[in-house]
Amino acid sequence: MTQPTAAVLLIGDELLSGRTRDINLQQIAQYLEPIGIPVRECRTVSDVQEEIVAAVNALRAKYTYVFTTGGIGPTHDDITADAIAAAFNTGISEHPEVIADMAKRYEAMNTEFTPARRRMARIPHGAKIVQNPVSGAPGFQMENVFTLAGVPQIARAMLEDIGPRLEGGERVHKVQLRGTGLREGDIAERLGAIAKTYPSVSIGSYPWYLGMGDNGVALVARATDTGLLATVQGELEALMRSLGVEPVLDPA
Amino acid sequence: MTQPTAAVLLIGDELLSGRTRDINLQQIAQYLEPIGIPVRECRTVSDVQEEIVAAVNALRAKYTYVFTTGGIGPTHDDITADAIAAAFNTGISEHPEVIADMAKRYEAMNTEFTPARRRMARIPHGAKIVQNPVSGAPGFQMENVFTLAGVPQIARAMLEDIGPRLEGGERVHKVQLRGTGLREGDIAERLGAIAKTYPSVSIGSYPWYLGMGDNGVALVARATDTGLLATVQGELEALMRSLGVEPVLDPA
Structure with missing residues (x-):
C-alpha cells in the first residue's frame, strides 16, 4: 500500500x-x-x-x-x-x-x-x-x-x-514523552543510537525553554507498527530514567 | 532603489x-x-x-x-x-x-x-x-x-x-482599522474601487468571527508613501462610517 x-x-x-x-x-x-x-x-x-x-x-x-x-x-x-x-x-x-x-x-x-x-x-x-x-x-x-x-x-x-x-493510508501512531530538566546534549548520542536501531520509527527531539527552570526535552516517536512503537517507548523511558528524569507520557 | x-x-x-x-x-x-x-x-x-x-x-x-x-x-x-x-x-x-x-x-x-x-x-x-x-x-x-x-x-x-x-529597503508603513460588526460583503465593491484608485497602496481585508457577536472586518493598508497612506486611511474610515461603524485605529 x-x-x-x-x-x-x-x-x-x-x-x-x-x-x-x-x-x-x-x-x-x-x-x-x-x-x-x-x-x-x-x-x-x-x-x-x-x-x-x-x-x-x-x-x-x-x-x-x-x-x-x-x-x-x-x-x-x-x-x-x-x-x-x-x-x-x-x-x-x-x-x-x-x-x-x-x-x-x-x-x-x-x-x-x-x-x-x-x-x-x-x-x-x-x-x-x-x-x-x-x-x-x-x-x-x-x-x-x-x-x-x-x-x-x-x-x-x-x-x-x-x-x-480522502483515501487514507496506514495510520501513523505516536507517543510523546516529556522530560523536565532534561538537556538534549546529555541524551543525543544514545537517542541517535536508538533511532539507528529502529529505522522505521521516526524519532524527534524538541527542547523547550520557558524560563523559571521550566525547561526540558520532549521526545516524539512515530510509527505504523504499534508493537515496535511500544518497544521504542520503553527505550526512551529507560534513557530518561537513567539520567534521573521521570518521563511524562502525553495523551496521544 | x-x-x-x-x-x-x-x-x-x-x-x-x-x-x-x-x-x-x-x-x-x-x-x-x-x-x-x-x-x-x-x-x-x-x-x-x-x-x-x-x-x-x-x-x-x-x-x-x-x-x-x-x-x-x-x-x-x-x-x-x-x-x-x-x-x-x-x-x-x-x-x-x-x-x-x-x-x-x-x-x-x-x-x-x-x-x-x-x-x-x-x-x-x-x-x-x-x-x-x-x-x-x-x-x-x-x-x-x-x-x-x-x-x-x-x-x-x-x-x-x-x-x-542586512541592507534594508524603503520602509513600508501601515495602518489597520477595525470595524466591529462590519461585513465584507457590504464593503467589497467600494473597497475594491479604493484599491483601484491607489494602486501603490496595498489594501487587505480580514474578517474575524469570534462568536458571541464579536465579529467584524479589519482593513490593512500598506505603502511607502505616508501621505498617500493617510489619504487612503481617510477613505477607509469614511467607508466604515457610511455604514454606521466607528473605525478603531490599531497601534502601528
Missing part, C-alpha cells in the same frame, strides 16, 4: 507580513494524521496570481492531496478561485446551485446579495463544491486540490465535508 | 505533523518589516536533506535574503547545517572559535562537552557565525542565507546579531 501524502498552501499577505500567525497548517495536519495522510510540505505565498499558480502546480504534481487556505472571500484581494482556474487552465463562472443556496441564505438573513457576495459563488469549471456550514460561501475541490477558507473556524468545518473524499 | 525581499524556510517534522504551531515566520516578518525587507514566501519542509537543499537553492536564487529556522541542535534529527553545506556544495567541520567558546561555556556550567554538543559547532565552510546569547550554540550566515535555531526565543535573539548585516 502506498502511503498518500499531502501538502498545504497558505495564501495571504497577512501571513507573510506577520500580521496573522497561521493555525491552518496545524489543524489540517492534525485532521489528516489519524487517517494516515502525512503533510510533507507547506508553502505560504502572497496574494499574487502567478505565485499561487506556480505553487499549486508544483504541489499538486508532487503530493496525493493539496489543501489551500485563504483568498476565497468577496473582496478585491480574494483571488484564489481565479488562480486555481488558471493553474488548471480552465474557466470560472458562477455556479448555479451555489448561487441558489447563497440567495436563499442571504434572503433569510435579510441581507442584500450584492455582486461582491456573488463573487464567492464563482467556481472553477469542473470543480466539486466543499460545503461551508459556518458562513455559506463554499470551498471547492479541483481534482486533488482542495480550496478552503482562511478563517480557521471555517477551514476546520470544511475539512469535515472533505474527509469522506 | 530596488526593494530587498526575503523568504523564510521553516525546517522540522514537528511543524508538518501539527505538533508545533510555528511562530518564527511571524517574528521574522515583524522584525524585517520596519527595515523595509518584506517577506515574500515561506516554505516548511521536513527533516529530509534533499527537501531542505532543494528549498534553500530555490529560495536563495529568488530572494535577497533567506532565513531558515530549526534543525541546528545536537540530536540525530538536526541536519540543517549539513543540508546548507550540501546546498552550497561546500564542506562542513568544527569551527575552532565556536569550539573554544562552547568549551568555555560548558566548563562554566560544569557540563560535559560531549561529542553531540560538539556537533553544534560544525559550521559550513565559508559561513559567518551568528551569535546565540541564549544557549551558546550559534547560527550562521552562508552568503544570503541565515540559519537560525528553531526555538523561538533563540531565533529572536539571533535576529539581533543579523540585523546590522
Whole structure:
C-alpha cells in the first residue's frame, strides 16, 4: 500500500507580513494524521496570481492531496478561485446551485446579495463544491486540490465535508514523552543510537525553554507498527530514567 | 532603489505533523518589516536533506535574503547545517572559535562537552557565525542565507546579531482599522474601487468571527508613501462610517 501524502498552501499577505500567525497548517495536519495522510510540505505565498499558480502546480504534481487556505472571500484581494482556474487552465463562472443556496441564505438573513457576495459563488469549471456550514460561501475541490477558507473556524468545518473524499493510508501512531530538566546534549548520542536501531520509527527531539527552570526535552516517536512503537517507548523511558528524569507520557 | 525581499524556510517534522504551531515566520516578518525587507514566501519542509537543499537553492536564487529556522541542535534529527553545506556544495567541520567558546561555556556550567554538543559547532565552510546569547550554540550566515535555531526565543535573539548585516529597503508603513460588526460583503465593491484608485497602496481585508457577536472586518493598508497612506486611511474610515461603524485605529 502506498502511503498518500499531502501538502498545504497558505495564501495571504497577512501571513507573510506577520500580521496573522497561521493555525491552518496545524489543524489540517492534525485532521489528516489519524487517517494516515502525512503533510510533507507547506508553502505560504502572497496574494499574487502567478505565485499561487506556480505553487499549486508544483504541489499538486508532487503530493496525493493539496489543501489551500485563504483568498476565497468577496473582496478585491480574494483571488484564489481565479488562480486555481488558471493553474488548471480552465474557466470560472458562477455556479448555479451555489448561487441558489447563497440567495436563499442571504434572503433569510435579510441581507442584500450584492455582486461582491456573488463573487464567492464563482467556481472553477469542473470543480466539486466543499460545503461551508459556518458562513455559506463554499470551498471547492479541483481534482486533488482542495480550496478552503482562511478563517480557521471555517477551514476546520470544511475539512469535515472533505474527509469522506480522502483515501487514507496506514495510520501513523505516536507517543510523546516529556522530560523536565532534561538537556538534549546529555541524551543525543544514545537517542541517535536508538533511532539507528529502529529505522522505521521516526524519532524527534524538541527542547523547550520557558524560563523559571521550566525547561526540558520532549521526545516524539512515530510509527505504523504499534508493537515496535511500544518497544521504542520503553527505550526512551529507560534513557530518561537513567539520567534521573521521570518521563511524562502525553495523551496521544 | 530596488526593494530587498526575503523568504523564510521553516525546517522540522514537528511543524508538518501539527505538533508545533510555528511562530518564527511571524517574528521574522515583524522584525524585517520596519527595515523595509518584506517577506515574500515561506516554505516548511521536513527533516529530509534533499527537501531542505532543494528549498534553500530555490529560495536563495529568488530572494535577497533567506532565513531558515530549526534543525541546528545536537540530536540525530538536526541536519540543517549539513543540508546548507550540501546546498552550497561546500564542506562542513568544527569551527575552532565556536569550539573554544562552547568549551568555555560548558566548563562554566560544569557540563560535559560531549561529542553531540560538539556537533553544534560544525559550521559550513565559508559561513559567518551568528551569535546565540541564549544557549551558546550559534547560527550562521552562508552568503544570503541565515540559519537560525528553531526555538523561538533563540531565533529572536539571533535576529539581533543579523540585523546590522542586512541592507534594508524603503520602509513600508501601515495602518489597520477595525470595524466591529462590519461585513465584507457590504464593503467589497467600494473597497475594491479604493484599491483601484491607489494602486501603490496595498489594501487587505480580514474578517474575524469570534462568536458571541464579536465579529467584524479589519482593513490593512500598506505603502511607502505616508501621505498617500493617510489619504487612503481617510477613505477607509469614511467607508466604515457610511455604514454606521466607528473605525478603531490599531497601534502601528
